[in-house]
Amino acid sequence: MMIRIKLDVMMAERKMSLNKLSELVGITPANLSILKNEKGKAIRFTTLDALCKALDCQPGDLMEYIEENENK
Template identity: 75%
Template sequence: MGIVINLDVMMAKRKMGLTELSKEVDITMANLSILKNNKAKAIRFTTLDAVCKALNCQPGDILEYVPDCD
């Protein structure tokens, strides 16, 4: 499975919606939705920094490594 993005979990904990986070981080809702739905192939450190500031969290709260179970 690899890296899992738990953005939806942090947004729920902070009671912040996609629209509000999109405006605060200055990222399109479409791109934020890709992150939230775990469809992203990459994330820029500047984006991660902005999301962490907006949600008052650490990168490890958003990114999680889940090893493959073969």
């Protein structure tokens, strides 16, 4: 994957649990876990918006582009 999701880093920096973030964002802990563990294939803008509001961050704080050759 060329986009790395840094949700775990943001949650740790804010000392926020998966369950608390799930309540704030309005998605199940299971679906949030899929995002956190980089198993998801897509993210809705509404979900991204809710995550940014709950974590008080910008979309770029949650995602990082990695060059394809860096993955190997």
